Amino acid sequence: MIYPVIEDCDTFYFETETQNKISVVFNDLTSQFEANFPIFCVDIYRIENSSLANKRVNDLTGCSTRDTIVSIIRNFLDKFDSALVAFIDTSTDSKGRARHRLFQSWFRMYGENEFSITPREIFFSETESYSFLIIRKSYANADSIIEAFDNFIKLANEAED
16 A cells, blocks of 8 residues: 655655654755766655654554655656665664665665665764665666765765864
8 A cells, every 4th residue: 555645846745544744855966966867865754743752653664654655766766767865864863774774675675676776884973874876777877877976975974084
């Protein structure tokens, strides 16, 4: 089952059966990568229902949430024919590594035949964050996109020095 999705420009919203609101936001990073090919960043946010604050509900592990997020990302990639960068921040909680594994498992399940994923780590202020570059395997310029991504990650890692 896929949740009903509301689209507002490059932001997509849906609400789970536990009334948590999930937003999937796409931001254009083409100029930051100095690329001649569209590259977008995807950010996934969960706004917890305050009435569930004391309950341990994790909608991001549910099949419906997964299927909805994967559908949004796949539709975006189909519509814009772009590369996609995902950043998983670990600075706000200790669940970044788990979200990293979760995202990779979704990719293996739904996109491994059509898309290539390039994982990288970013170290900033003594925290470790994860990033992924997702591109279609059919892209002739995949090497230059990966090179631009690696340069971006290198600059991000050097910013702390």
